Amino acid sequence: MTLSLRPIGEAEWSAWNTVDEEAFGTATPEHRQEIFRRNIEFDRSLGVFDGDLLVGTAATYSFSMTVPGGPIPVGGVTAVGVLPSHRRRGILSSLMTRQLSDLHERGEAVAALYAAEAAIYGRYGYGRAADCMVFRIPTANAAFTRHAPADPALRLRVVRPAEARSTFEKIYESVFERRPGLYARTPARWDGVLTDQESDQGGAGPLRAVVAEDDGGPRGYALFRIKASFDDHDLPTGELRLKELFGLDPAAYALLWRHVLDRDLVSHVLAQSRPSDDPLIHLLAEPRHLHALWLDDLWVRVVDVDRALTARRYSAPVDVVIEVEDTVCPWNARRWRLTADTSGARCAPCDDPADLTLPVSVLGAAYLGGRPLAALLAAGVVRESRAGALRELSTAMSWDPAPWAGLVF
Ligand SMILES: CC(C)(COP(=O)(O)OP(=O)(O)OC[C@H]1O[C@@H](n2cnc3c(N)ncnc32)[C@H](O)[C@@H]1OP(=O)(O)O)[C@@H](O)C(=O)NCCC(=O)NCCS
Incomplete structure (x- = not known):
């Protein structure tokens, strides 16, 4: 086996993506592949070849990511995969070593990634830097404490997500520099957030959204889907799947959560990734009903x-x-x-x-x-x-x- 490693060309995208999908055992619908392709930077996307055969993949995004103090350039590592026929022969190690030396030469001092399995990346110097929480909240037990903020100037507006994209973008622009780990979103990244074909919906219907605003303009948004259902007694058992919720201030934030928790015919809210210090923890009168699960979010590598x-x-x-x-x-x-x-x-x-x-x-x-x-x-x-x-x-x-x-x- 003679292996070589180099950045791929645009013409090799399809074969490269196929290796990645084989490694992950996934089949990405065409429109999502297209969004992925538009996010990819070809000169930073590596392929390992066994002769002519592509057998390994890894890519880096040029992120502007917030760290303590503000945003800096960070290499966002993604699409790491090795063809099942070629695993455990050192291909991942060769990709990681090359990627880190490329980052070093480029002067990008930090790399970050999401790990498919937490045991993989410690050996390459990545540390578990951020956690996230999964919440599964029964709406019947979701009262707020009496200290929850309220602003009578605030109101909610139901919007169609595709039509409110610029509002979401503006709010996100204002919040992303406040929290380490958040990264600036390109138009293709937003396409990924808002894509809404049937295969994106996971059986939970179209994306829905509300914007919190006052006369001065938007102050936050929540983006979600609702999987409507009823039990044998015809009682509502709907699940609201929260995708994003960002507020510019505590009152907007509380109002958006209140809306999400109060939607009619919803018996529980599933929020699959929330920050570990989500203020909701302090808004709920009975936070045990968060039914929180603790998972890893970002892994970070100090390159220099x-x-x-x-x-x-x-x-x-x-x-x-x-x-x-x-x-x-x-x-x-x-x-x-x-x-x-x-x-x-x-x-x-x-x-x-x-x-x-x-x-x-x-x-x-x-x-x-x-x-x-x-x-x-x-x-x-x-x-x-x-x-x-x-x-x-x-x-x-x-x-x-x-x-x-x-x-x-
Ligand atoms: C994970 C994956 C990339 C590993 O590739 P690989 O070429 O087999 O890895 P290597 O042969 O270079 O292994 C290097 C080391 O990592 C270890 N390792 C590899 N995969 C591992 C895993 N999933 N969990 C724990 N350790 C792992 C190897 O045992 C080896 O350890 P050693 O240095 O102590 O001998 C590959 O199995 C794969 O594509 N898996 C499915 C997709 C995936 O999970 N990708 C990661 C996305 S974040």
Whole structure:
């Protein structure tokens, strides 16, 4: 088996996509393939060939993703697949190594991905950086606390999603810089959010939406589908499947959730990805009825320690020497002094004794501000040589709100 690895050309798209689908065992409808193709950047989409046969795929999106302090360029890793006939021969490893060295050469200091299986990416230096929650809320038990905000100036407008796209775009533009993990959406990305053919509906009917607004304009939106049903006694058992809900302020946010939870003939709301600090947790009088499930959202890889650590902001002053272990990107494997406060950061190679020793995946896990490091110390993943150094770094790297991307790429 002689393998070669290179970016694919546009003419190879179809074969490349077929390998990806074979690897995932999926069959994507044509219109979704077309949206995927328009999102793909061919010069950043790699193929592994066994002779003439395409056997492996991986691609990178050029994202502008919010990190603590604001958006930076981030490589969004996607479409990682190996033909079943060629698995466990090192093809994934060759793709990951090439992709990370391309990112390094390009000066893109951070990569992020959604993992099909959580066990895959730690070996390549990715750390679990963001969590998400799945909520399944019975609407009969969804009263708010008496502290829920209300603004009499706010009203709801039922809209057709295709016609309200520019409103959604405007609201999303305003919120995406507020939360680490959210990334700017291209027109093709929006096409993916709003595509609404029968095969997109999962048996739950067309996309529906409401906009919260006042005389000054829109302040939030909720996008969802409703799977209507009735039980043997003719009682409504409908399920509302929430796709997105963004509010610019607490009152708009609460009103949108109230609407979603109060839709007639809906017995429960299924929200498949919400941030782990979703304010809804504090709006519900009985949050046990969230029936929350905790899952991983983004995995993050620090590609260049110094560039990545200076690109984000910090919550508190820190001055630590970190010994980074990194066998995949050897340029990171050394001691670095990180000096930062709330106004900026410096990170430079140094030869001083290490305060902390950690695998690069720990920096990825903490990078978006949502992973306290104490648990990693307790798990033995981080070693501390100067007492207090870990708490200092953990406090400085923590950030509000919690990271979450919420839209799989
Ligand atoms: C996951 C996948 C890409 C792995 O490709 P591969 O070429 O077989 O992987 P490699 O041979 O390079 O394996 C490298 C290492 O990862 C490990 N590994 C591979 N797949 C793994 C998995 N699903 N879970 C845990 N470990 C895995 C291998 O055991 C190997 O470990 P080692 O270095 O300790 O020997 C491939 O099996 C696949 O396409 N799966 C279906 C699609 C998918 O899940 N893609 C990931 C999308 S996020």
